[in-house]
Structure formats: C-alpha cells, structure tokens
Amino acid sequence: MSPExxxxxxxxxxxxxxxxxxxxxxxxxAPNFGVSEDFFKNSLKKTAHKYLLSNSSEVLSLQELTDxxxxxxxxxxxxxLACANGNERAWWEFDQQHRSYLERxxxxxxxxxxxAQEVIDTxxxxxxxxxxxxxxxVSKFATYSGRGSLRGWLRTVIWHSLVDxxxxxxxxxxxxxxxxxxxxxxxxxxxAESTSLGGEDEMIEHLAKERYRKATLSAIEKAFSxxxxxxxxxxxxxxxxxxxxxEIARMVENENSLLRDWFQRKSATREKEPSxxxxxxxxxxxxxxxxxxxxxxxxxxxxxxxxxxxQEIEICMGLATQDLAxxxxxxxxxxx
Amino acid sequence: xxxxxxxxxxxxxxxxVLDNFLKLRSTNNTSTAKTHLxxxxxxxxxxxxxxxxxxxxxxxxxxxxxxxxxxxxxxxKLDYAFAxxxxxxxxxxxxxxxxxxxxxxxxxxxxxxxxxxxVFALEEKEEESEKTEKSxxxxxx
Numbered sequence: 001m002s003p004e005x006x007x008x009x010x011x012x013x014x015x016x017x018x019x020x021x022x023x024x025x026x027x028x029x030a031p032n033f034g035v036s037e038d039f040f041k042n043s044l045k046k047t048a049h050k051y052l053l054s055n056s057s058e059v060l061s062l063q064e065l066t067d068x069x070x071x072x073x074x075x076x077x078x079x080x081l082a083c084a085n086g087n088e089r090a091w092w093e094f095d096q097q098h099r100s101y102l103e104r105x106x107x108x109x110x111x112x113x114x115x116a117q118e119v120i121d122t123x124x125x126x127x128x129x130x131x132x133x134x135x136x137x138v139s140k141f142a143t144y145s146g147r148g149s150l151r152g153w154l155r156t157v158i159w160h161s162l163v164d165x166x167x168x169x170x171x172x173x174x175x176x177x178x179x180x181x182x183x184x185x186x187x188x189x190x191x192a193e194s195t196s197l198g199g200e201d202e203m204i205e206h207l208a209k210e211r212y213r214k215a216t217l218s219a220i221e222k223a224f225s226x227x228x229x230x231x232x233x234x235x236x237x238x239x240x241x242x243x244x245x246x247e248i249a250r251m252v253e254n255e256n257s258l259l260r261d262w263f264q265r266k267s268a269t270r271e272k273e274p275s276x277x278x279x280x281x282x283x284x285x286x287x288x289x290x291x292x293x294x295x296x297x298x299x300x301x302x303x304x305x306x307x308x309x310x311q312e313i314e315i316c317m318g319l320a321t322q323d324l325a326x327x328x329x330x331x332x333x334x335x336x
Numbered sequence: 337x338x339x340x341x342x343x344x345x346x347x348x349x350x351x352x353v354l355d356n357f358l359k360l361r362s363t364n365n366t367s368t369a370k371t372h373l374x375x376x377x378x379x380x381x382x383x384x385x386x387x388x389x390x391x392x393x394x395x396x397x398x399x400x401x402x403x404x405x406x407x408x409x410x411x412x413k414l415d416y417a418f419a420x421x422x423x424x425x426x427x428x429x430x431x432x433x434x435x436x437x438x439x440x441x442x443x444x445x446x447x448x449x450x451x452x453x454x455v456f457a458l459e460e461k462e463e464e465s466e467k468t469e470k471s472x473x474x475x476x477x
Binding site: 058294 | 347349
C-alpha cells in the first residue's frame with residue numbers, strides 16, 4: 001500500500017466520529033429502515049473512495065474529508081440502502097416520496113404515455129433487482145452513493161432507461177443518435193459541397209481560397225484546443241447542446257459548482273462574494289471571455305504559423321463568414 | 337442562440353465560425369469513450385456537488401464524450417423546466433405501507449402478462465381500498 005493510501009486510511013479512521021454522528025441522525029429519522037451502522041458507514045467510505053481517493057494521488061486533509069462527508073445526502077443514502085435491502089417501510093416511504101416525481105419525469109421525457117409507463121415499470125424492477133449474483137439480489141439502489149440527491153439520481157436512471165428502450169426498438173442506431181432522439185436533441189447540418197471549376201483565373205482563385213480555408217480551419221481547431229476544459233465545456237453546452245444562458249446559470253447556482261468555482265477564481269469581485277447569484281449576463285461574460293481568447297489565438301495562429309498578413313486574415317474571416325451558409329470550410333474536418 | 341452584450345463585427349464572426357466548428361466536431365466525434373459516466377457521477381455533476389478534486393476527470397470526459405455531455409445538458413434543461421413547478425405531494429401518514437410484493441406483482445403483470453397471484457393481490461388491494469374509501473365516507477357523513 002502506498003504512503004498516500006496509508007495516510008488516507010488513517011484519515012478515514014479519524015473521521016469515525018463524524019460517520020457515527022451521520023448514522024445517529026439518519027437512524028433517528030428512520031428507525032424502522034433496518035440499516036446497520038457498519039453497513040451504512042462502509043457505504044459512506046465507499047463513496048469517499050469513489051470520488052475522493054481513486055481520482056487523485058494527492059494527500060487528503062482531515063478537513064477535506066470531513067467536509068466531504070458533510071455534503072453527502074445522508075438521508076437519501078440511508079433510504080436507498082434500506083430499499084436495496086428490501087425493507088418494506090423504506091419502500092413505502094420511497095414510493096410515497098418519489099413515485100409521482102418519477103412519473104412526471106418519465107412523462108416529460110417519453111414520447112408516449114405507454115413509453116413512460118414502460119420506463120417506470122422497468123425502473124421499479126431494476127430498483128428492486130431481479131438479478132441474483134452469488135445468491136444475493138442486486139438492487140440498482142446499491143449503485144447510489146449519496147453524492148447527488150436521490151431525486152436527481154432517479155431522473156438520470158429514467159433517462160438511461162429511455163435510451164435503452166429506444167435502443168431496443170432501433171437496433172442500428174448509434175448511442176449519440178439515440179441520446180439526441182430523447183429529450184430536445186438537435187439535428188446537425190449537412191456539410192456537403194459541390195465545386196465547379198471554370199477557367200485559369202477561377203482555378204487560381206479556388207486554390208487561394210483553399211489555402212485560406214485550410215488555414216482557417218487549422219487555426220480554429222488549435223484555438224479551441226488551447227482553452228481550458230471548463231471553457232470548452234461551457235462553449236459546447238452553449239453552441240452544441242443549445243443550452244440557454246439561464247439554464248447554464250441554473251447549473252452553476254450551487255455555490256459548490258465546479259464551473260462556478262473555476263470561473264470565479266478568475267474574477268476578483270466574485271472571489272469576495274462567492275455566494276452572490278449568477279445571472280445570465282454573468283454567463284454571457286464568461287462566454288465572451290472565451291470568445292476573446294479564441295479570437296486572439298486564432299489571429300496569432302494565422303499570423304505566426306500560416307504567415308498571413310492582416311489583410312489575408314480579413315480574407316480568412318470573410319471566407320469563413322461566407323461559408324457559414326454552406327459550412328464548407330469544415331468538410332474535411334477530422335475527428336479531434 | 338442568444339446574443340447579448342456589446343460585440344464587435346469580429347466577435348460575431350468568430351462566434352459564427354466557432355459555432356459551426358463545434359457542431360461539426362461534435363457530429364464527427366461520436367463518443368469514442370470506452371466507458372461512460374455512471375448515473376451517480378452524472379447526477380453529482382449536474383447538481384454541482386463535485387469539488388475541485390473530483391471535477392477535473394468528469395469535465396474532461398464531458399468535453400470528449402458527446403453521449404454523456406448530451407445527457408447532462410438534457411438533465412439540466414429538465415431541472416430548469418421543473419424548477420418553477422415544484423411538485424410537493426403530501427405523505428399520507430395514516431396509510432398502510434404498500435408491500436414490495438404487491439408493487440412488484442402489479443408491475444410484473446403489466447410487463448409479462450397475466451399472473452394469477454398477481455391479479456389476486458391487486459384485487460385484494462382494490463377491495464381494501466374500496467372499503468377504506470367507504471368507511472371514510474361514512475365518517476365524513
């Protein structure tokens with residue numbers, strides 16, 4: 001075992017009193033759920049291993065680990081574990097608290113009421129668990145860790161079930177096409193282009209344009225690659241997933257949101273007021289900063305790597321704009 | 337796509353170029369990821385619960401995996417759509433707990449067709465609920 005791992009195990013032991021407190025609170029709220037202390041604490045430790053310890057070789061601090069356990073949706077996890085164990089009372093509570101929400105989500109996402117009902121039925125069967133491994137029934141609840149809310153997790157489970165349902169009825173469809181057919185997925189444009197070449201002048205003009213197009217494409221690819229992953233993701237949400245500014249704002253509403261955290265580190269004002277509300281205009285400013293970086297990198301690339309003059313850069317921009325209708329500069333785009 | 341702020345012609349041009357580049361990149365780059373994020377991680381991400389240490393691998397995955405990214409985007413849209421009409425259903429504390437076997441037998445009947453035991457279980461349940469309704473009506477009178 002590595003020194004870091006040993007250290008982390010020691011930390012875990014030091015957190016025992018925190019785990020005891022969490023268990024006591026949950027047990028007090030739901031004494032009939034029949035979840036044992038050891039079982040619950042082991043589950044919390046598994047969550048910490050999954051999210052904190054397996055991804056990083058850095059040494060954790062006790063404070064970090066304590067905060068992490070404090071953020072766990074402990075009551076939800078307690079109920080999920082009880083349901084996984086087949087506790088009648090827990091199932092009843094679960095059904096009372098979450099069934100109407102499950103139905104609402106399924107109806108919202110599915111194309112027909114029959115699909116919605118089928119998905120709910122499938123999810124319930126999965127949650128109970130019909131598969132038996134080593135003599136033990138495997139409940140889907142066992143995969144819930146408490147890092148997010150139980151409702152949020154159920155919503156994601158329903159989404160996956162709908163994709164599976166769609167897959168079952170469309171054998172040849174790829175995963176991406178399927179996800180785009182569930183929810184508000186958008187269609188992409190056709191990028192085919194027909195070129196007809198005339199005389200010598202036209203040929204020269206065509207070759208020049210080709211050179212500029214290639215340079216433009218290469219520069220925009222590199223400009224995008226130069227961004228940080230958080231900026232890339234923000235741009236992808238906005239441009240590819242067609243998310244509205246207010247939807248992105250909602251995602252970063254949580255004070256602990258990683259995107260919010262990342263962008264706020266870049267803003268002195270925000271660092272002083274970390275809990276202030278994120279408005280749509282803030283998201284727009286984040287986007288604009290990313291555009292500015294891309295534009296700067298794009299122009300530098302065309303100048304320094306492709307040796308283009310200011311005038312030629314303007315031609316590139318003009319061509320790219322002209323091509324927007326047919327999107328032809330992207331026809332040779334390779335998978336990046 | 338929304339367009340706000342004070343943008344120059346170049347800003348608008350680069351947005352257009354980027355918009356098409358990203359859409360096509362996404363079309364060509366069809367989920368090369370060998371594994372996808374599990375439901376638990378997707379939920380924690382969408383709810384903004386992941387810390388800095390946990391986030392980096394998830395964000396990197398979402399940049400490259402259009403399948404998982406699309407799911408997160410749709411879940412966020414759904415969350416936003418539901419936020420304004422937050423459904424709160426009161427819990428009937430006095431009701432009897434539903435047995436798992438009853439819930440499942442109902443489900444299995446619907447999925448796999450008729451099952452005598454399941455049908456009886458449902459009928460019994462219906463009879464019980466009818467009795468309860470009647471007794472409640474009598475009390476009200």
